[in-house]
Amino acid sequence: MLVYIVSFPLVIWFMVYMILRKIMPKSVNTFKLVCDAGVFLWFYACAVLLETLVGDDVFWLLLAVCCAIFPANAIWQRVRHEEVLYTKMFVHGWRLLFLLLVPLHAVLFSLGVAKEMIH
Template sequence: MLVYIVSFPIILWFMVYMILRKIMPKSINSFKLACDTGVLLWFYACGVLLEAIVGTEVFLLFLAICCAIFPINAIWQRIRYEEVLFTKMFVHGWRLLFLLLVPTHAILFAIGVAREMIR
């Protein structure tokens, strides 16, 4: 199961989306909730792939980089608007993390496959 989580989080994300779509009446809400849960899938998958490529444990560094998105988003929200709503800031940061982790996973996966083919 670990190999599938690391290699194919999109399949698990799609399964979560399909389950939520059957449960929830509005498909947009199920998509948002699937994206929110998908952050956990892609965060774990990117962390494992990064450790496999680098060869050392860099999970805490990866966690720190991902956590830095939230204060950067707060500063950006403060620049754009007068008032910062922390609930909106957290949701925006969480969804921005989703948008950053999906291509990061694709890049790390391609690097890992290319590296194994070279060996």
Template sequence: MLVYIVSFPLVIWFMVYMTLRKIMPKSVNTFKLVCDAGVVLWFYACAVLLESIVETNVAWLLLAVCCAIFPINAIWQRVRHEEVVFTKMFVHGWRLLFLFLVPAHAILFAIGIAKHMIH
């Protein structure tokens, strides 16, 4: 099961989306909910891939980068002269994590495949 979570989080994410779409009436709310839940899936997959590539536990580094998104988002809201609302900052930061982790997973997956082919 671990191999599937690390290798194919998009497939698992899509299956959860299709299941929730049958249950929930509005597809927009379903997409937001699945994206929010998908952050946990992609974070775990990226941490495992990163650990297998560098062969040491560096999940703390990924966690630090992900945690840095929240204050950067607050600073960005302040620069745009918006009031910093912590609930809004958390929701936007969480969704930015989704947008950060999905391409990071694809890059780490490609690097892992290339490393495996070289060795």
């Protein structure tokens, strides 16, 4: 099961999306909910891939980088002269995590495949 979660989070994410789409009436709300839940899936997959590639436990480093997105988002809101709303900061940061973890997973997965092909 671990191999499938790490290797194919897009497939699992899409299956959850299709199930929730049948249950929930609005597809936009379903997509947002699945993206929000997908952060956990991609975070776990990226952490396992990083540990496999590096050989050390770098979970805390990945967690620190992901947590740094929230204050950076607050600073960005302040630079844009907007009032910093913590709910808005959390939602935007959480969705930004999704947008960053998906390509990171693709890069790490490609590096892992290349590393295994070389050895």
